[in-house]
Amino acid sequence: MHRIAVLAVFSLLLSGCEKGNPLTVVKAVAVGVPSLAPFFEENSGLGEDATTVRAQPVRGSLQQGDTPGLYGGSKKPTVCDVTRLERFLTDPRNHAKAQAWADVLHIGTAAIPEYLDRLTPVLLRHDTLVKNHDYKKEKAVPYNSLLQAGIAILVDEQGLPAVKCSCGNPLRPFEGDTGRISVRFEDGNKKWAGYERESVVAVKPAARKLERVALVDVQEPSLGLDRPVGTTGAQDTPFDAQQRRTVPDLTGRSFAQAARELIGTGLAAGYAGQRAPSGDARVTSTDPPAGTELPFGRYVMLTVAGSGSSGTGGARKSTTTPPPPPSGPRTPPPSTAPPSGPTGSSGPSSSSGKPGVSPSPPSSSTAPGSASPERSSTRPSPPPSTASPPTSAPVASSAPAPPPPPPSTTAAPATSRPATSEPATGEPATDGPSTTVAT
Template sequence: MTFRAFMQRLATKTACLLVLVLAVSGCDRATPLLAVKAVAAGVPSLAPFFDEGSDLGRDQPVTSQPVRGSLQQGDTPGLYGGSKQPTICDVDKLEKFLTDPMNDQKAQAWARALGITTAEIPEYLDRLTPVLLRHDTLVQNHDYKKGKAVPYDSLLQAGIAILVDRQGQPAAKCSCGNPLRPFAGDTNRISVEFGDGNKEWKGYDRSSVVAVRPASRPLEKIALVDVADPDRGISRPVGTTGAKDDTFDTRRTQAVPRLTGKTFGEARQALADKGLATGYDTGSAPADGARVTATDPPAGAELRFGQYVTVSVAEGSSSEGGLTSPPPSASPPSAPSASGPSKPGPSTSGPSKPGPSTPGPSTPGTSPPPTSASVGTPPGPSTSPSPSPSPPTSPPPSSPTSVTSAPPAVTSSPPLTTSAPPPSPPPVTTSAPPPATTTGAPPPSSGSAPEEPTASVAT
């Protein structure tokens, strides 16, 4: 009887599990893969905006580079390549074509695809910069059909020459002038279709595909890697085609800054300032507000320009996750008023960055912040400053140091001075890529050194 009951229970559980599996697989089938058309380097477009026989742009043979994380920002060091040949994209020729009254219909379609007016085309083109793709890159491409720009998702092969805007996003394909927009789909759910002369190219690797998101701020220069000589870096001012390039040695190394306790957004910017790329090993990119718990390689490791630092973040520690109610940007102003509440954590805003590292410690003791938040524990003993005014009266024994009233007043003073540092030099300075490329000295924006001194205040 017991055996029969056991078998019935087992059968019930198996049936429930089968239903669950079928339900999940059914949901998966309900979201089909997004079809993406492959576009190989050197292969003419079937419906171009511009006659490709006019040498508007030249693609070059480039092997796609490995990537850690399919979503990368437009200022990621080494994301794009360059060449000593300043004519990989003839922007003047494209401008003459689009401003010619004979091509007004194409100009209107081109402008609408990019969200500008035809009158704005010359100024818009003046802000674009020619680069070469170093990764197989997902974009929203456009064909010109029946007087309109027809959008479609495509995968551009590494080596294709494109124009990028001031935030590093693809804006136009050089060889045909077709406008490009950001890829809006899920990079993990695509089906690449090879056809129309675009055969699967040698070196194609699904795991090395990237989509580009805009940099957090407009760029002044874009740091490129010479596709013919990877040891040579190119610092190209935005809106120029190569005549004003500066060069640098990509073999020169930079130390990985200490990022534990910072937000993912801050860590990414600190790495970009050092000339290092940000990677992640999760399926989707972490939220900018997520707290960094570790890096690989760790702080202090020496890496050359464009190498990846894989950043790990705490689960549920994103800005919308609720670990800290104020986002990183709100933490600096809250530091001065933090002495009032009973939370000792906010006083840790003293370390390195203004406030990004403070939200972590100020909340219930979670594991991610400890490294940068450990300096927040010293104020613990001095959390009894409230009894300090009571020493004049001998009765209250509640004060731990009731014998001498002077010492308590002195001990309570230091914590107040530790809250003064918050007004430390805020934010990010100059544009991300350039600092790491034009000078050998590491940019001072990483802020890793200041974290150590604050720990001594704990004593």
């Protein structure tokens, strides 16, 4: 009886913990499967998904919108027909739908054309968590969803998913815990080949507005596409995605500064654990180390001080303030070597195709419910940008570099572990092959 009572108390304690951090139910959305309640009919020609894209591995489930290689591209300018979407939303006959659509994005209906002109079409290279919206009873109904890699979307000026191209559904950032989700594969959205929980990402906004988005060609991964924000692909500038970029010396930088420098170099900042370190956590080492040459978009794992047992991700508090020096004569600090972080993920596979851009001719089809003539699918080019495609030289942060961290005299960073080593989070049974994803 005593043993049964102890087990019952333990069960109640666990139940209380689960109530404080419940699982977030997420609906899977597969490539080519129509929405049950879309803003626009899936066959209206608003967008074209890519059926051959497999989710790429990541190092850290929360990625900035300007992470190099986060999104893919195609030499087809009609992957998203923004002109048709704009014409449909500005048609007076569709005012109720346009009002619901604009409310999701916190803009007025009069601002829709200007808003759309700042969006950029891309293809997902990762299974991506978003807050999706159906259209029911003249209202936008939100729900959390996992979009399969290969789905075409429009992203805003900070790299955030804004619209699902094929149905025009507005998208907002996922607000749940990426480590505590229950994915439901239902309504024809069967679990797709290559689905793995460590490939799931959510996107947070870039630190500043983008002038261009650096993409990887999904058909030719050795080719990069530098796409000006607000253009559909006809003005892409190709670059060699296999060109080597040198890992900069990031020791002593804050995590936020290190991430900015890597992004400017054309590399991605990686971390272990379910949560990214705090922005002011100090980097103690990188894997691979400074001076290593990597292709575009490859992850560099950052190890930071004060991050608990993992040594990388999940830092709650960073060691940024050194303890006061002891009184009396100083003695030389002991020599310490920074720990090695986990190995970054492999970059895109090499292809022998030659770089180049061959845009398709503009679409001439009409929007559903619209009788107005078609405009050119190539939107006006934004003002010339002074930025250039990522190069092998690191881009210095606009903030002054902080002083190097003092040698630790309290606790050395623990050995880090890869993000994929964490056990799966338990979840209740679901209808169909549900999956709990935790990175």
